[in-house]
Amino acid sequence: MSKFYPHLMEPLDLGFCQLKNRILMGSMHTGLEEVPGGFERMAAFYAERARGGVGLIVTGGISPNAEGAVFAGAGQMASEKDVNNHSTVTEAVHKAGGKICMQILHSGRYAAHPNSVAPSAIQAPINPFKPHEVSEEEIEKSIDDFARCAELAKKAGYDGVEIMGSEGYFINQFIVHRTNRRSDKWGGSYENRMRFPLEVVRRVRKAVGNNFIIIYRLSMIDLVEDGSTLPEVIKLGKALEKVGVNIINTGIGWHEARIPTIITKVPRAAFTWVTAKVKKSLSVPVITSNRINTPEVAEVVLARGDADMVSMARPFLADPEFVNKAANGKADEINSCIGCNQACLDHVFQMKLTSCL
Template sequence: MKKYENLFSPITIKNMTVRNRIAMLPMGTNFGGQNGEFLEDHIKYYEQRAKGGTGLIIVENACVDFPLGSNGTTQIRLNEDRFIPALYNLTDRLHKQGACVAVQINHAGASAVPSRIGAQPVSSSNIPSKTGGAVPRPLTKEEIENIAQKYAEAARRAQIAGFDAVELHAGHSYLISQFLSPLYNDRTDEFGGSPENRARFCRLVIDKTIEQVGPNFPIILRLSADELLEGGNTLEDTLHILEYLNDGIDIFSVSCALNDSLYYQIDSMYLEDGWRAYMAEAVKKKFNKPVIAMGNIRNPKVAEEILASGKADFIGMGRGLIAEPNWAVKVESGKEDTLRKCISCNIGCAGHRIGLNRPIRCSVNPDLITEDGYKKEKLQNL
């Protein structure tokens, strides 16, 4: 019997069979080109994590509506067919390393920066996505329909580009979240008010996406299960909202928090490994569907326990795979003592990208692109 039998068992969801239960979570990098294209170094970054044994790689959020919905200084895009060839190159190379690949598609809504998009951001209402943020304008019903269609068309492009699944981002203060959360949504029409009405935009996105990709292409929904802010959706609230969305979703990626509770979303270092697995467990118990648990999961023993106890079906790792691209291979081969461990400092990953608009870096991994390239550079400089 393997030491981590559950962690390294395969799982099949519709037409996708994943070799193990390790999922790389989508994290912005600022590695994209100035026009939203996927570049060679960007591919190499993901290729390292595929070579390292990761089962499912969920590529960072791609813009479905440019420039209005863009997020990040050099965000990748899926709003036009011209982005398909480079993304096909990405999926082809990751598939050759044995990984399954999904991509997260997203609209920033009120989280878009006015100076970057050259316009006032849009949202469910005129409420900023964070304290001190830009005031957005409420979307009209016609605009809501059009944006939902843009999500669906982006999902179809992802399917053509060779992705095995698509993830809809419905958390973390982005547009779908801005409709779901009572903190942002004060509409009085059919897209606001009751939980069913607040879920209507997300439902529209899901239904239009299924129309585009068909019934056998897995759809992942990333959500803030508990917004961890007074007046926001609690875990119980979210479980109720998901009743209106569940039948269109194949995997729930269970995150938490909003912009004003960011220290829970991008976990502070003092939070213990797997601290929010109870949220994934609650979603799994209610809907009996595959779920991804996350939250400072660095210790393989904690990861195995979460799976063995039935709390989740995948272990979502973000910053841990920036720090250690070979996490899966090292753990499976009994080399845990050689793991380069994430310290949750948030300096090079979150700080560089969000605070400084730079490409991401890592305090414990000097080379995110070629893994050991820095060693050769050191020798040449002696």
């Protein structure tokens, strides 16, 4: 283990596999998922970060079905063709000595197409399309689609999946009264509203077996009116442990929230306090996130016990060698992300490839 940043560089034992350090490359949509020859380029992109030393990579969001796609034609994992495409990525990452999980992302009412669905037909303030309210039969199909998606991801060679349950996407929409006004077993009481995420995880675990990583990205603070309370978040976290989650990742804020979470003026590690509060009640490893962009900040966060791992995404656009440089005492050579969002997030909204200035 490196003598530099000892908490950050300490391996994490998950029982059936070991991560070489406590650094997660968080999910980002690259734009390569939908372009001709994109999977070969994705393979090179992620393999470079694996060689750069990151402990675990999570891909950009991949939908389990057409209605959940971020936009019409966005990436899915629903067929053997998809398996073959993604195998190119996993083989490259494994050859580079890395581990990689695929994020399963159902956009729900955030999907930018006319076939979007949601627990209730309540339009998102950031989307021109009003969603269709899913029937109970459609809910069951969606859960099966999540399980099938995870099964195909395993077949494609992924080491695990991350189930996106935060940022105001489909699963998150079931959890809060803000977007779930149902009167059946999927709505009403909090026990009913958390039924959907728990059933998704339960069926995913059944589909993939035990020796496969399941990360659940839990919305720890919604930053919108009528969102989850901290006791509710903790209750869901405990329930997720029982149905088979290996790691819980931190989600901060819905996309429609008006409170900044990732821009330059947000203080470093500004939201790790909420991860720390949730972590006290959980037994599985917990990842924290948002505005952690130097090894010094990450080391402090882990040393004080706020989390078991840290997630960074944009810093790996700025410098694929981030981890190796930190581990070898060359942190001053890291090309640091300043949180400007100009060539990453802005490019995503402009349907351009993600990059870095």
